[in-house]
Every structure is written in C-alpha cells, then in structure tokens.
Amino acid sequence: MSCSTSEVPETTTTKTYYDSQHPQLFLRKIPGDYGLPFIGPIKDRLDYFYNQGEIEFFRSRERNYKSTVFRVNMPPGPFISSNSKVIVLLDANSFPVLFDTTKVEKKNILDGTFMPSTSFFGGYRPCAFLDPLEPKHAKLKQLFLSLLASLHDKFIPTFQTSLSELFSNIDSQISTNSTAGFNVLSDNMSFDFVFRLFFNINPIDTKLGSDGEGTITNWLALQLAPIATLGLAMLPNCLEDFMLHTFKLPFFPVKSGYKKLYKVIYESSTSIFEEAEKLGLKKDEVCHNLIFLAGFNAFGGMKRLFPTLIKWIGLAGPELHKQLANEVRAVVSSAGRSLTFSGLEQLSLTKSVVYEAIRMEPPVPYQYGKAKEDLTVQSHESTFEIKKGEIIFGYQPFATRDVMVFGGNNNEFVADRFVGEKGEKLLKYVFWSNDRETVNPTVDNKQCPAKDLVVLLSRLMVAELFLRYDTFTIKTGTSFSGSTVTITSLTKAAST
Template identity: 40%
Template structure:
C-alpha cells in the first residue's frame, strides 16, 4: 500500500509545513494533526529544515511503536549522514572530521570509533562518577548559599546544571584539568555557541522573534567560520589535556590523532553535554514536581539502600536495590526524551507495518524519521501516556514495558554495540541520571519548585534538608 499523505507544492508547502512545525502548531501538534488528517501513523511529511537552503525535506514519518523500530534495523536503514535528518552540518564544524554520529554501520570506521568511545567510558568510568559527585555537591552548595542569603524567593538552576554537565565531563576526560583555568566561567557558553550554530537550522524554538529566527537561523546553513574561534579553543584544551585518550585512540584503534581528538570533542560536547543539559533539568523538574509523599518514598528507598555512604562507589553497588529510582528515571526519559527525532534512509525497498497492522511500501533512498514525542506516548502501549507515572516500570508488567522506551536510538532493553547505532553512552547516561536523583535525595527530604518552573528550566522554591531523625 502507498504511504498516505502529501508533500504538496514543491518548496511552498515545505515552507508552510516548517512554519506549522515551529511557530503555528508546534512540534507535537504538527504530527498529531497530520495523523488525524490522513488517518495513519505512517505518513508522508516535509521534515525540517526546508528550502530555500535545504532542498530535500520530503520523508516518511514513523509515529507508532510498531513502525518506529525499523529505524534500528541495519539491514533496512542506512544511517549515513542522517544524525539530524536531511541536514548534515559541514565537517568544518568538527575540525574537518566526519564524526562517528554521521557514520553508517557499513562504514569501516564506525566500529573502530565506537569501540574507541566504549574504551573512553571504560577507562574513565570511575573518574566520571567521582567528578559528577564533586560537581553536583558544589552546584547544590551554590543553590543553598543563594537561598540562605535570603535575597531571592526562588533559584533558577538551569545554568548551574549546564556548568555541572560541562565540568564533570571535561574534567573526567582530561584527567582532572580544570576548564575554568582556561575559559573562566564561559566554558559552557563556548560549547553552546558551537553547538547552537552547527545545529541552528533544526534547533528548537529560540526566544528570538519568529521572523528573525527564521531568516537568521533556519533559511540557510550557517558558516562554520562564525564559531571557529570558540571551537578551536575548546579543541585546543582537549588537545593539550586529553592526551592519554588521544594516545589510546592512536595506538589502540589506529586513529589519526586529530580524528581521535575531534571525535572526543563531539562525544563530550554534542552527545554528552547537549544530552545532559536537557536531561538533568527535566529529571529535577519531574521528580520535584511530585507529591511530598512520593519524594519521601523515593528518598527512603535511596537512603535505605545507600545508608550513610553517599559515594559513587556505594551507589554502583546499591543501584539494583533501588527499583523505584530506576523506574522514575526511565519514566522521565519516556516522557521527555532528550533527543526527540531519529532518522534513517531506506537501503532498499521494503514493507513497514504500522500500529494498526497496515503495510506500506518504502522505496530505496527514502528518508524515514520517527518522533519520540509520539512514539513514547503511544496510547496503544502506555496507559495515561501524557501523565508522569514514576511507578510505571515496576513489577513484571512494568519490566515488559521497558522495551517500548526508545530514548537511546534503540529499545531500552537492547544493548549498544559497535554493530549498531544505539547511543554509545546508554548505560552511562542511565547511571548518571540515577546518581543525580540519588544525590538529591541523600541531601534533601523534599524539594519544592516555583510555579514558573518548566521541564527545561526548573526553579527551586525550597529545599528541606535531611534531618538527623530521618538519617537514623
């Protein structure tokens, strides 16, 4: 059967669709309204970005639990240069290197670079956790000091979480080099500039007026030269300080030193920093928005499993005894996946099945794209899909559902490997998410957010510290 939907009039309809997507309907309604119109969760759409600067927006959206996983099937889908869809930022953004995220599994370099990433995580693992713990303690001490000064009613924490994400990753991969010695407090900003310009055409809505945003950011690719200076400074810092990992890339994986370096910067900056800068605020938002009773229950589980020892080492030993923590973090990843879209190009002609059992013909070369905002809220799989239900993944039935969460470009029950395109940091990301929440409730009995909090920008109104009575 032919895929329903229409690309409309060349250029004009694509531009209209882009305006719907960003400014008129919004990302979720954009897809929902088209599902309704064409009565299908597999349909033709114009993806962003669009003409004039990006001539090939036509693709097929996969918006249900049955069709979406075809994106993980290497035999059907080619992941070459589709990390963010039809737009491929110039390699000049990454020192002239085409980084791992843009490579397909059939390219020889993919497996080698992915093994390099696994080895980075393995060799630096304990350091990541201890740096995270230290940076988190310092971020929370900063929040408490601001609260105690009494000058503010509530504390916006997004920028502190950005600092945390930046510092712990950079320090871990450089063996403890302090980025502030080189960048002052501007490290995260330099990284954001580099990321922002590189992905401007597909970035979420900014605070700029729509016309300016459209003309400035989304009409044509921005020249890498704009962010050459910040990127060279960041890459220079890694070149000077991450020598042990670059040596490892060269000796153990046969990589050119510059290739190892720019891949390392991409993994830390785009995969890690960008991912955590979205994940940590939404973890705090969803957990701290829950009732006092829930926070007591979650905190009780964490403190019961870890006792007085809040160290990362103890955490790793105790994590299996914290099922509610695991379920809660996974529920945040379901309701607010940090990366919303996944893409792939059909390697050959094949048939894809939609959630309602219809079969559609996909032709070789067609761009396929899935939206997790819809798939991870597919009502045929998840009860009350738009509600945050922290217990959702508990018990035998809950564990069955874990496979239906796709934040990592794969099922949550699948394992990342050099033979697939699943997030290389999947287990690490889950660990950091759980450690983040555990550290919060080892320190506080409850957290209250201000009414102006949003998942991307939580504002803390009050923190109730653990009392001696609770500890004993």
C-alpha cells in the same frame, strides 16, 4: 503517583487492501503529501515552528490521516536541505525500523534532512554522522567504548563531587534570591563533570577559563539553529524564520573558542591517542571526535536530560519525594553511608522514575534513517511500503507514549511504571539512545556508547538529591534547548 501533560490521541487507521505477507494486517498507501515544490516545505516549516508548534504539527496530521505513519516535509527545507520529504513514524510498533541498520542508512542524517558544515568538526565527519558500514565507524565507536570502560571506577566519585558543588550552588541561590535557576547551574556542573571525567582536568584551570561552557553552548546552537526556534515573543516569526531557517549559520563566530577547546583536549588526551593509534586513527581526527563526544553527545545530552528529570520529579509532588527519600536512605544506611553500583541497583523506584522521565520527554526527540532497500513497516493496524532512498523520520515523544503499549495513562508521569517484572517488560519500549533500552551499544550499531552511563548518572542525581532534601517545588518553562526549571523551595533533610 502521576501528573498529566497534553494527551496524544489514540489512533484509528482506515484499512484498504489486504497484505498477504502479514495476514493479520492490511496494506495501506502512506497518507499525506509534500505539497508544491518550494511552497510545501516552507508551509510545513511555518506550521512546525510557529502556526501549530511541534506537538500539534504531528498530532493534527495523525488525526487527519487517521494514521501514525504519514508523509510530510520536515524543517529546515529550501536553501539548507535539498530534500525535506520524510515518512513519519509515531507509534512504538513501526519506530524500531530506525534502529535496524541493515534496513536504514545513517550516513549524514544525525540532524535530519540537513547536515551542518564540517567546519564545526575540524573538516571531519564525526562518528555520529557515519553509517556503521563505513570503515572508520567501528574504529571510532570501539575507541569510545574502550574509553568509557577505562573510566568505570571514576563514574560515581567524580559525579558525586560535581553534584555536591551543584547542590551547594542551589542552596546559595535559594538563600540569596529565594529561587534557583536549575538549568544554568546544571549546565555548568555538567560541563565541568565531562572534562573531569574524560580528560582529568577542571576546565576553569585551563585556557578555557570560565568561557568553556558558553563556547560549547554557542557551538551547539550554531549547528542546530536550522531545526530550532528561539521562542522569543519579541522577535517576529518571519524575521526569526529568515534568520535561522534560510541559511546554515557559519562557524566563524565560535572559531577562536573552538581552537582553545581543541588545544586543551589535545594536550589532555595522550592516553586516548595511544589507544587510537593502535586502531589506525589520526590524532587530529580523534581530537575533533572527542570534542563532539564531550560537547555534543555528553554535555548536549545532559543539558536536556537533567532539567527534564528534575522537572518531572518536581511536578510529581511531596508524596513521591517521600517515597524516594525513604528508598534511598534505607539503602545508604545499610551500605554504610555510601552509594555504590550495587546500591544504586537496589533502588527500584529511583530507577523507574529515571526511565519514566526519559519516556515522557526523551532527551533526543528525533530519529532519522534512509531506506537502504524497499521495505515495509507496520503500525499497530496497518502495513506500509517504503521505497529505497526515502527518508524515514521518527518522533520519539509520541512513540514512547504509545497508548497501545502504555495504556490509558500513557500521557501521565507514573513513577512506578517500570517497577517489578511487569514494568521491566516495558523497558523495550523506552526509546532514547538510538535503540531500545534493553539493547547494548556495539561497534555495529548506532546506539549511544554512553547509554548506561547516562542512566547511572541520572539515578545518582536522584539519589543524592533525596539524601540532602525531603522535598522541593518548582516552576517550569521551555527554551531553545528544552525544559527550563526554577526551584522555588527546598526542604532539607533533618540529618543535613
């Protein structure tokens, strides 16, 4: 079962001189350049956002240089970032160097060649901006891992409650309007779920009221505006570029909402603070890190992931829907009408579909790192030398569609790609959580601490969807935060 998207071209690399350390490859000078000072970064920024768009920006350079490794400027460029020069990695062979924290530094490089003002984080640098060698990284990461472990028994029942509300709201919109905007409903559900899970509160019952999700969304938008585009046809490109990419946007528009958010989380985190104090962490710093964990990592990730998941399953059509429904209902029937951890593990096609959606459209498309030392990286055909201090950038949607790994259908959604022993061997090439899917988060790496939870929730969403419905149809689009999905029809299961 497959559906196609725009193709990423296969690569041929011009070989130059021989690499004696890697006799199977040739050493090649990294192609590309950065252009004239000031002018080069702005030209590349305009190409990236407007003249070519993100995909063609990388595709055209890969094609022109005949290489998946090359030099270019990455936004935002002048005024916001002091150095926009990066070395781009687009293939699955070179990409993993970005996960090796013995070779690359991760300090202040989460968002790329610039960092938002720490005003957005209470004056602190959250854990996501810390390199693992910085002392507080291990303590904060350990706190997050301990928190997730303590909530293990709440994952499934809490998310099931949230999903029940989501599907009820979708049904209501379909009944009233004949269509349902999935993104808005999913965002509201995700925000409520995060607060129920981490802080044991329903945000609408707090001082946040109905404004919490909007506050977080605006907080995210102001931080990330320098590396984003609104995609509004009525706004001239030159005006949008000036508004978003010339200066960092200030914190003050969301300051009052953030203060409310801080107070609600602070008052609901007593047990978390007790654990933090054992690690020698201050309550204030921990609270701002919790906001980042809940708002940026968790909610921000779900905001992109869940519409992407529904998009690819919806586009795949009724045949796949029937297969998923049969698989889920068979397992639930044998398990006594309930979904459990062990039951979800039995859903091989469901698991594969989740991984395939993540492969096609990773929720975090970018990875950055700064070389800690002179090093070499290898594409499939050449070796390249990178100097200490150079910024390395990886664009995951190309690496996770590498034709040398995934073959001729690398740009197609293949639902059962990861089923069986052969399929499971491909999981190490699924990059989305700041490491391979086959690696686990630790205090010493930069992998998302909730990586396994994200996969679990995605499987649970698919399973609960096909317990309720036989099939559905959608329309898709794009927005500031990624894919948009409108559900145009739903066919309920006979038993619901």
